[in-house]
Amino acid sequence: MNQGIDLQGSFIRAMVDLGFSPGVAKTLWLPLPMGVILVAATVSIFVTVWLERKISAAAQQRIGPEYAGPLGTLQAAADGIKLIFKEDITPAKADPWLFTLGPAIVVIPVFLSFLIVPFGQNMVITDIGVGIFLWIALSSIAPIGLLMAGYSSNNKYSLLGGLRAAAQSISYEIPMALAVLAVVLMSNSLSTIDIVNQQSGYGILGWNIWRQPAGFLIFWIAALAECERLPFDLPEAEEELVAGYQTEYTGMKFGLFYVGSYVNLVLSALIVSILYLGGWEFPVSVTWISGLLGISETTPWLQVITAAIGIMMTVFKAYALVFIAILLRWTVPRVRIDQLLDFGWKFLLPVSLVNLLLTAALKLTFPVAFGG
Amino acid sequence: MVMKAAADKNSILAPGEMLQSPAAPPSVTHDLSENVILTTVDDLYNWCRLSSLFPMLYGTACCFIEFAALIGSRFDFDRFGLLPRASPRQADLIITAGTVTMKMAPALVRLYEQMADPKYVIAMGACTITGGMFSMDSPSAVRGVDKLIPVDVYIPGCPPRPEAIIDAIIKLRKKVATESMQDRAYTMQTHRFYQRAHKLKPVPPILTGKYLQMGTHSSPPKELMESMGMPVPSALAEKTAHEETN
Secondary structure: OOOOOOHHHHHHHHHHHOOOOHHHHHHHHOHHHHHHHHHHHHHHHHHHHHHHHHHHHHHOOOOOOOOOOHHHOOHHHHHHHHHHHOOOOOOOOOOHHHHHHHHHHHHHHHHHHHHHOOOOOOOOOOOOOOHHHHHHHHHOOHHHHHHHHHHHOOOHHHHHHHHHHHHHHHHHHHHHHHHHHHHHHHHOOOOHHHHHHHHOOOHHHHOHHHHOHHHHHHHHHHHHHHOOOOOOOHHHOHHHHOOHHHOOOOHHHHHHHHHHHHHHHHHHHHHHHHHOOOOOOOOOOHHHHHHHHOOOOOOHHHHHHHHHHHHHHHHHHHHHHHHHHHHHHOOOOOOOHHHHHHHHHHHHHHHHHHHHHHHHHHHHHOOOOOOO | OEEEOOOOOOOOOOOOOEEEOOOOOOOOOHHHHHHOOHHHHHHHHHHHHHHOOOEEOOEOOOHHHHHHHHHOOOOOHHHHOOOOEOOHHHOOEEEEEOOOEOOOHHHHHHHHHHOOOOOEEEEEOHHHHOOHHHOOOOOOEOOOHHHOOOOOEEEOOOOOOHHHHHHHHHHHHHHHHOOOHHHHHHHOOOOOOOOOOOOOOOOOOOOOOOOOOOHHHHOOOHHHHHHHOOOOOHHHHHHHHHHHHO
């Protein structure tokens, strides 16, 4: 197996050579990947908001943001800075503690989930054994924040929006977890690195989407519902609920919900690309090409190229999915709340259970193809 | 905009009196912000606010049809970074599209109070400037929305075309561009409506399905059944007889 580039190892070795103890070197290393990922996640908001507004404009034959920076690229920055400086209103009869805590509880788990997103063999903050399970656990914290925000606002629309958001998140978490379980069954590991490695070696043919087509669709639908994207944006349905649980929020507290929803979309797209689209794998196996050309896998320049391709492929796959999500949002109508819950409990849940059982049966029958 | 009375003796104002709506922005902090590095911060701050003026989805009459055309693909105000918001808490700008009646007036003031500072008002159409064609004999139209809330830009027309709204938005952007961060203390709203707690109490469900199971829904009326030659259920006949005696 190609171990790829190991930045952490190289950094610690260099620091030890400079005279630091290994413990100090490790401590110096730790904040670096975290900072890089935080900055990358924040930049992804700007990119996604710009894409959203430009693609929505294209879908409606409009131009979209035009004057804020070249092609409107600075639109999200202008919105963000404006929101920071806007007056922060807490409604007089609202519960100030819950009102302030709500947006934070929604946003923090989303950023925390980037801990387990790998961009390469060693390009991950921490490769913990429970990897993908940690993400599922963290994503179920968000509904508590939404419920807090809706309940503390002292507004009927907020309360309805918060209840809808909680009901929706809880309903769609179960099919999503079952779809993940089917993938985990094949890779024999919860670690995101192992899940990608299990798909590698055969290029595009080895990706999980061919072994788990139903699981891929279930996961994508459930992920859209978790992100509250159209066709499942009932918690914020403007025509019914003003702005749902965000109704009473101004300034940066509203901005936090905005940030949370877009980072969550990017995160979901990254997780889909890791679970089903081979993560950092190039459509043609790089190992196979280097073998064909007779270049050793441990050649330094090849390792750098492989790492660069890995990061680019992960981000590219994620943004292809973000593009599909945006296009879906601006082309499909919203479902009703009863249709949403019916679909979640009466259709997605049985289908994902059958998918799980089928995967288990196939694993026993064809252990070669389904990770025996 | 409010300005402290100048200390010189030629002033028409009494000492300590505030001048309302001066022709120029206050010059007290002006020199400081012109000459010190703050000017760049001001520029950035103003640019951010003028680039993302979120208008509120508010419309009371025919002017909103023109405003709605502005949202659509032909005129597209998203080019200026305007993103319509349904909640006043997240809006920076209210375009009063349409006649405001006495009944709507408290609601409009309340919506304005609920918006977070800094906030702007564009009065759109003749009705919101003077009452328009309702200014002569209407018992209910408010004669100009500036009697209720402070207006930044007026758009004449009945109704104004979407291009006129774009012009107003550009004028408002120019106005925002000349503001200073230090004037915020003057322009911030201090007194707002209080909010009362919702008295939420459970009510029995109304959609129980019993309405359709009522006797009158399961069988036709007695007279109709008799005339059709259908047997009248004894319960129905007794019930009608009982009702007749009452």
